[in-house]
Amino acid sequence: MKKVLLIGADGMLGGELKERLEKNYEVYGTTLETLDICDRDAVFAKVKEVNPYFIINCAAFTNVDACEVKEDLALAVNGTAVENIADSAKSVGATFIHISTDYVFPGNLPVDQIYTEDMQPAPVSAYGRTKLVGENNAKKAEKYYILRTAWLYGIRGKNFVKTMLNASKTRSEVTVVDDQHGSPTSTTTLCKIIEQIMEKEPEYGVYHSTNEGFTTWCQFTKKIYELAGIETKVIPLTSEQYKEMNPASSDRPKNSQLSKEKLKKIGIIPDNYEDALKEYLKEELQ
Numbered sequence: 001m002k003k004v005l006l007i008g009a010d011g012m013l014g015g016e017l018k019e020r021l022e023k024n025y026e027v028y029g030t031t032l033e034t035l036d037i038c039d040r041d042a043v044f045a046k047v048k049e050v051n052p053y054f055i056i057n058c059a060a061f062t063n064v065d066a067c068e069v070k071e072d073l074a075l076a077v078n079g080t081a082v083e084n085i086a087d088s089a090k091s092v093g094a095t096f097i098h099i100s101t102d103y104v105f106p107g108n109l110p111v112d113q114i115y116t117e118d119m120q121p122a123p124v125s126a127y128g129r130t131k132l133v134g135e136n137n138a139k140k141a142e143k144y145y146i147l148r149t150a151w152l153y154g155i156r157g158k159n160f161v162k163t164m165l166n167a168s169k170t171r172s173e174v175t176v177v178d179d180q181h182g183s184p185t186s187t188t189t190l191c192k193i194i195e196q197i198m199e200k201e202p203e204y205g206v207y208h209s210t211n212e213g214f215t216t217w218c219q220f221t222k223k224i225y226e227l228a229g230i231e232t233k234v235i236p237l238t239s240e241q242y243k244e245m246n247p248a249s250s251d252r253p254k255n256s257q258l259s260k261e262k263l264k265k266i267g268i269i270p271d272n273y274e275d276a277l278k279e280y281l282k283e284e285l286q
């Protein structure tokens, strides 16, 4: 069995990925307690010890609003530390799989257009800026895949779907932003994409890796409530209204719709976001 060093193995994505990969790979999982990716010597020592075929980085500073006030820490974890992993991957000839984000894009494309992998990133938030530094560092590994995902939710973590389900327990109506467009993505779908990338080992590079289909946070909330049989009313907000209500919140791209054509060309077809949501809710609502 091929060896996999899975960094961030107790996160929302990393936890699910570890459980799935263990069926077909010899997986060595690390967490912040066992390996701080900002510690370059420790990263090199771990990579040398395991000598993996694949290194997958699911670790990150993912609180988008907190990144605005702690940009130095966000840069260290999301940006600089990725160079430690990329360089150490190169030193043992391992293939590096790094998870990035739609927030590297500015989001000012008209809504009838979508971002392809070769379009120029220009983030509007601290999170996006630090993740873009991470992407550039990930490319220093000789063999690398950068998988840009978006609006991620999964059973193991705090996420938007859970927040909306919880809100419906105490509120008769919720207000949700309706002018940010993207693809909600389940960790299960992203795990399947990662597994297929590992099996196929296509050309190295950047791959947009989200569920298929586009929506807004507001319309997504309506779909969550419809599928869960919840009657709470969903009121649309603009990003500007949301910012007035939450002045410390980070700016977010209005259009972060990612094209999946590159993924499809190598035979990887992500599920539609509505189907993925249905599967998730079956487990979440049990």
Ligand SMILES: NC(=O)c1ccc[n+]([C@@H]2O[C@H](COP(=O)([O-])OP(=O)(O)OC[C@H]3O[C@@H](n4cnc5c(N)ncnc54)[C@H](OP(=O)(O)O)[C@@H]3O)[C@@H](O)[C@H]2O)c1
Pocket (backbone or CB within 6 Å): 008, 009, 010, 011, 012, 013, 014, 031, 032, 035, 036, 037, 038, 057, 058, 059, 060, 061, 062, 077, 099, 100, 101, 102, 131, 149, 150, 151, 152, 153, 157
């Ligand atoms: N969540 C989303 O909506 C979203 C959207 C687009 C892209 N992504 C990307 O998808 C990937 C997975 O996200 P996720 O939501 O699964 O993240 P998550 O649940 O927040 O997990 C990230 C993990 O990284 C760990 N970590 C933080 N600093 C570390 C360090 N210095 N060294 C080692 N580990 C460290 C965290 O530990 P602690 O919890 O102890 O801090 C946590 O276990 C990330 O690359 C993220 O940027 C996520």
